[in-house]
Amino acid sequence: QFHMIKYEDLKWxxxxxxxxxxxxxxxxxxxxxxxxxxxxxxxLKELDAGHKNCWESFFESASLMSQISHKHLLLVYxxxxxxxxxxxxxxxxxxxxxxxxxxxxxxxSVSWKLDxxxxxxxxxxxxxxxxxxxxxxxxxxxxxxxxxxxxxxISPFIKLSDPGISVAMLVVLDRIPWVAPxxxxxxxxxxxxxxxxxxxxxxxxxxxxGNSPLQGWDLDxxxxxxxxxxxxxxxxxxxxxDLITQCMDYQAALRPSCRSIIRQLNSLITSDYEILHSTExxxx
Ligand SMILES: Nc1cnc(-c2cc(N)nc3[nH]ccc23)cn1
Numbered sequence: 378q379f380h381m382i383k384y385e386d387l388k389w390x391x392x393x394x395x396x397x398x399x400x401x402x403x404x405x406x407x408x409x410x411x412x413x414x415x416x417x418x419x420x421l422k423e424l425d426a427g428h429k430n431c432w433e434s435f436f437e438s439a440s441l442m443s444q445i446s447h448k449h450l451l452l453v454y455x456x457x458x459x460x461x462x463x464x465x466x467x468x469x470x471x472x473x474x475x476x477x478x479x480x481x482x483x484x485x486s487v488s489w490k491l492d493x494x495x496x497x498x499x500x501x502x503x504x505x506x507x508x509x510x511x512x513x514x515x516x517x518x519x520x521x522x523x524x525x526x527x528x529x530x531i532s533p534f535i536k537l538s539d540p541g542i543s544v545a546m547l548v549v550l551d552r553i554p555w556v557a558p559x560x561x562x563x564x565x566x567x568x569x570x571x572x573x574x575x576x577x578x579x580x581x582x583x584x585x586x587g588n589s590p591l592q593g594w595d596l597d598x599x600x601x602x603x604x605x606x607x608x609x610x611x612x613x614x615x616x617x618x619d620l621i622t623q624c625m626d627y628q629a630a631l632r633p634s635c636r637s638i639i640r641q642l643n644s645l646i647t648s649d650y651e652i653l654h655s656t657e658x659x660x661x
Contacts, residue, residue, distance in 0.1 A: 379436075379443040380455030382406060382466050384641065389421060393473075398428040398542050399435075406466055407455065414479050420452060422465040427574060432463050436545035438511025439465045442539045446509060449500035451520060451536045470520035470536050478521050487650060489525060490583045492532045495642045501572055502536045502635035510567045513540035515555045516582040530560075530659035553599035554590050554609060558627055561603065570629035576638065577624025581609050584617065616645055 452468040518538040525533035557574035609619035
């Protein structure tokens with residue numbers, strides 16, 4: 378259900394690190410269209426040969442992203458199989474993962490962060506309308522295609538990346554607090570509400586300069602966080618903290634719809650928080 382790309386049409390450039398069970402590289406793919414040779418910069422995601430058992434979830438996530446197209450969803454060109462190697466070929470998104478971008482200390486404005494949150498909410502709204510669960514919403518899976526330039530009135534532009542290896546494959550505990558609490562009991566039936574919870578945790582990250590919530594907590598402490606219905610430290614911006622709390626409601630059915638999330642983000646954007654409070658909303 379997705380395009381097969383010939384291995385010989387791919388060229389590997391530098392390694393860009395590795396994810397769980399995968400290694401990623403910058404590269405190029407060549408296509409021939411009306412007799413012309415075109416090369417496109419791509420991201421090559423190799424699945425470790427040793428993890429054959431999770432290749433179906435690897436391809437599942439690839440096919441999920443290639444079934445639908447939306448401006449804020451990462452474009453997957455296809456897959457290439459070469460012997461024991463499985464390679465996913467994705468569009469190359471210039472500035473990479475948002476969590477690393479924010480951690481690198483780029484000081485971005487409140488309106489920049491709200492703009493990014495709204496773009497993510499519109500991608501989620503699109504997926505909700507298609508009844509497609511992403512399952513791995515977090516700042517690491519948000520790719521920055523355009524940095525934006527406040528002085529020129531150019532906004533940032535993000536793309537939501539593929540979910541990667543399914544949640545059930547990864548240690549679900551390790552994904553606390555992005556993974557919804559109900560997933561711990563039933564890792565196989567992810568729902569749209571799970572993505573709402575993750576959206577809340579991701580907005581928390583964006584407003585905390587890419588720092589992971591519960592950073593450094595061990596698995597027991599993380600499990601305890603859910604078992605005692607704890608919440609992430611609230612932002613001092615009450616309306617923002619309120620939206621995050623609504624999304625991270627322990628009762629899945631009470632989480633807001635995407636339309637409500639977008640409406641609340643719009644009112645945050647119009648509220649002149651930044652003018653009223655010259656500093657960034659600092660959260661403990
Ligand atoms: N679909 C994707 C995914 N990641 C990138 C990317 C870009 C960059 N500048 N540095 C990186 N470092 C690691 C990954 C990456 C690009 N495109």
